[in-house]
Amino acid sequence: MDVEIHHHTTNADLRPPLGGRVPGQPVMAHLLAPWLRGRERSLLRRLVNRVARRDVTSLAGGLPAVDLFPRDAYGEKLRELLADPRSVQYGPPSGDLKEQIALLMRRRGVPCRPEEILITAGAQQALQVAVAALVARGECVALERFVYTGVREALAPHSPRLLTLPSSLDDGLDVEALERCLLAGERPRLVYVIPDAHNPLGVSLTWEKRERLVVLARDYDFAILEDDPYGLLCCDGEFERPLAALDSERVIHVGTFSKILAPALRVGWMRLPAPLVDRFAAVKEAGDLECSRLTMLAVGRLLADLDFDRHLELLRSTYRRRRDAMLEELEDQLPDGCAFSEPAGGMFVWVELPPDTDGERLLERALAEHGVAFVPSAAFADVHDLDAPANAVRLSFSTLEPESLRVAVAKFAACLREWRREQTTGGRGR
Amino acid sequence: MDVEIHHHTTNADLRPPLGGRVPGQPVMAHLLAPWLRGRERSLLRRLVNRVARRDVTSLAGGLPAVDLFPRDAYGEKLRELLADPRSVQYGPPSGDLKEQIALLMRRRGVPCRPEEILITAGAQQALQVAVAALVARGECVALERFVYTGVREALAPHSPRLLTLPSSLDDGLDVEALERCLLAGERPRLVYVIPDAHNPLGVSLTWEKRERLVVLARDYDFAILEDDPYGLLCCDGEFERPLAALDSERVIHVGTFSKILAPALRVGWMRLPAPLVDRFAAVKEAGDLECSRLTMLAVGRLLADLDFDRHLELLRSTYRRRRDAMLEELEDQLPDGCAFSEPAGGMFVWVELPPDTDGERLLERALAEHGVAFVPSAAFADVHDLDAPANAVRLSFSTLEPESLRVAVAKFAACLREWRREQTTGGRGR
Incomplete structure (x- = not known):
């Protein structure tokens, strides 16, 4: 048995009748939503x-x-921008930055236009937004047994049924095991995958596995959430092209500047079909309105001026x-x-x-x-x-x-x- | 009839059987979670x-x-901090900033210790975190008929039952109308209120209304979400003390630097009972991991040095x-x-x-x-x-x-x- 099903819903999900404070419990603990009550920090x-x-x-x-990060250059851009009060105002995401991100995507072999980009507070917010937009309560989500903890945190409020898949230390996610589940009748809405330099396994998917995964997504009508924080950090040549290069309709590609320019920027992105960007943007805005205008402008300028190669x-x-x-x-x-x-x-x-x-x-x-x-x-x-x-x-x-x-x-x-x-x-x- | 009930759940909440792409619909639109499907941007x-x-x-x-914001001083702090690579690394919220925020809260008459503070990406994220932590799907939330749209966006994924309350142009939320609802058997889990310089009404709650609201929260076992972006911006002396000054157990107080130092900081906070900070922090982390370490450090230093009065x-x-x-x-x-x-x-x-x-x-x-x-x-x-x-x-x-x-x-x-x-x-x- 290499595939297991876990369901987050427990008895704790049935909220007890209104009661009031429980002796010995912290104040307000009885008012917490059921999904949060039993949880501890990871x-x-x-x-x-x-x-x-x-x-x-x-x-x-x-x-x-x-x-190794270009802190002086970033500071210089911030200083220039701060001369204009509008740099610290509320404001929509920078078009320049979206252009720069589309360039980065094309560099990886993904056809990409700025209007397909949603800028997010790091890759984590992109995952949270994608999960909130796509996973209804109790629905099935497939992911590997050992995987980035942040995606589990983002999934938790939706109490999904988790389809847990094995991985190989040679080439990651066991796509054949996923296919067996699908043949057996499992219908995940979403499959989460880290194709390159997987966290925590370090492995990358072969081209054949990428192709197979995309075919399965079409045949069994699921979306793929492609989490790609390390895709630009290949030490041996270049990684294979992302899944988003194979299918721009079903693959939501997530990237971030945290691993290449600095975590403290809190700027990441997702690439998705342009007609859905507004819908996903509404979910992002519900979370934090917008990213820092100052930071978005600075990163856009930094990317334009830096010798990025x-x-x-x-x-x-x-x-x-x-x-x-x-x-x-x-x-x-x-x-x-x-x-x-x-x-x-x-x-x-x-x-x-x-x-x-x-x-x-x-x-x-x-x-x-x-x-x-x-x-x-x-x-x-x-x-x-x-x-x-x-x-x-x-x-x-x-x-x-x-x-x-x-x-x-x-x-x-x-x-x-x-x-x-x-x-x-x-x-x-x- | 001055009180109305609205339920977000509609037929659209019943996800149809797995179907596949609908002709004429954008790609992947049929994979969106039901709560998002019918929604447009506000x-x-x-x-x-x-x-x-x-x-x-x-x-x-x-x-x-x-x-009017101190951009030069902010830029100076950023420049100083960027000399140290650790300023751009991942890292926990700054203790200094929590101290400064606790000082601001005490200035408003709210007893407050740094360990009661959770730093968030603006006030919007504080609202989103509080709502996710406290409102289970379909539960009742009370708020005014005309109110800050961001709280509606934060509530939407939870499909709450909304108890819509009237307001007075003289002194805001009609607390008596809320009490009539409670007497009639309504049991909101959460009541949302903007006590000072309300958005959009501009009004502020009298001290008597504040006291009554807190008594009701205790008697009927609900939490109060006190949204206070303008509390430091009184033009005529000072506002009354916040609700959090009256009850530190049931009132979650939300503040932000967006209106006093700059929106582009994306730094806000919530004050809540210390034993719950870790639980709420887990919800915040699921959304975006953490706020910018660089920005948190800079704001902490700015507040320490600035002639804030x-x-x-x-x-x-x-x-x-x-x-x-x-x-x-x-x-x-x-x-x-x-x-x-x-x-x-x-x-x-x-x-x-x-x-x-x-x-x-x-x-x-x-x-x-x-x-x-x-x-x-x-x-x-x-x-x-x-x-x-x-x-x-x-x-x-x-x-x-x-x-x-x-x-x-x-x-x-x-x-x-x-x-x-x-x-x-x-x-x-x-």
Whole structure:
């Protein structure tokens, strides 16, 4: 059984009759909407706070290498723009920026016009808007077992039925497993996919898988939500063209400047059929009215003036060196029974540990005894997916220099070897 | 009959069986969630684009006087911060900014600690988060007949039952009408209120109404969403203390820097009981992960260094002069049968026209023949509220100098007088 169904709806969804404050509960807790009541902040968010310690080397973060970003140029554009009071006013999205984004899309092989672009507060808002626009309460959504947590957060208020699909460490989403589900009668409204340098797996879809996925979308009438934060960060040449290059009608493509210009811009986008942009814009506006006019104008000008190829090459070559260091060290240091992905770009490597190794417990020990942090696989699984394997972790190579990465990976591997030894000799490991 | 019930759920909510593309419909339109299918962009948003013409003097916008904002100081803080790459990284909300916001809240008479603050992308996101956290699908929400359109947009995905309440041009929300509904058995989960310088009515709640509203919230177990964008912009002394000063457990107070430092910051906040901040933060994160770290740091520093009292006094005295000019001109120029609110601050005056005067049709003529724009009352009513009076308009005094305002108001009044004359003489008016 490689495909599982999880339904978010629980008894908690049935709101009790009006009651009033429950003794021992925080004030107003009884007024929370049912879907929110049982929820806690994600394991990932809770970890982020725990690993932010000075004595810990972190392979946990999903953070880009901000020291490579063109901060001086951005500051210069802001200074120029602030001379005009209209730059800080409310205002519609910048046409210049939409032009620049359409150029970026075409660079990736996706035919694109500015009127097909909706500018959003990072890629996260694009996901939230797409999900709100397309997923009615309780409907079926297909996604991989281990996947970017933000899409789960965006889905949660809609209490979807989740169709959980397996992935391969070689080429990502198991499209054949999806097809088997469809043949068996499953009818997802939406399939979520990260085609390039997957978070957390690091893998990319082959061209054949892309083609097959689009054919399935047409045959079984679903939309594809293509989340592509790392598509411009290939370290080995270029990634395949996005799914949006194959079908501009059923694929909603999501991009962001967070990984190439800076997270603090809070500017991302989605490309979708032009007749739907206004509908989706209404959902975006309900969330936050609009993005910062100042920032949108500044990014538009920055993209027009920056030597973008040179900037991208700096990011790519830096990540290439870091990735290679991590992969070499993993190859040298990991004990038998492990496997790991070999990403062509992006920021992450996925490591499968021997079957009886619990990633969360390994993290506790790594933090306490080796001063190294990473993210256990459980952080990327649905909380109701009790069968999700616990023996995997995500390592990030994006923020550390090769030498520091080697040291951190060596510590991680030493911790794992120690743990394994104790397991086999009946030692300290639980 | 002064209270009406509207239910957003229509036949369109029942999603048809999986069908595929409908001929003549845009691509993917059949995949939209039912709540979004029948929706169009709000009348207000559509108007904003129409009135942005060079030959039109606009009294329509909800725009602050951005030329008064401290742009140089903001630019200086950005420049300082951009020296450190961490300023553009992902990162949690700034503690400094939360401290500054808690100070602002205490200045308004609300006891407040930084851990009760959630920073949001403007006030709009605070409304969206509060509504998503508190309103389950189909539940009852009470709000005034004419009210800020953004809260309707935030409510739409939850298809609430709307309890529509009347307002007075003297002192806003009719709290007695709410009480009659409660006595009659209505049980709203949430009551939305703009206590000071209401958008669009311009009115403020008396202290007695504030007290009564909070007592009702306790007696009938509902939460109050207190939307307060203009609370620091009183032109005549100070507004009464916010509802949050009366009850810190049931009142969610929403504030923003958009009207006092700049819309393009996209920084607002909500004050709520500390134990709920994490729950609400999860909803915020699902929407856009986080606000810009760079902007949050800059606003925190700006507030620490700026002579804030002086800045506020500049805004207040400017708005006072503009408001007075508008009110004087309305008093002098409006024909008999009109009434208008006399705001103590904020940006808006509400004008009730004679009973048979349609605000939307008046706008068409004012645009075409007098080069002046305003917002008709229909823009602020629920689209399903067919009984909402059409004979009112919102005028904004925030962006024009007194002399220009007088000219624009005179044009508006001339247009109205002309219209009235034709109505009574059987002339051109339809």
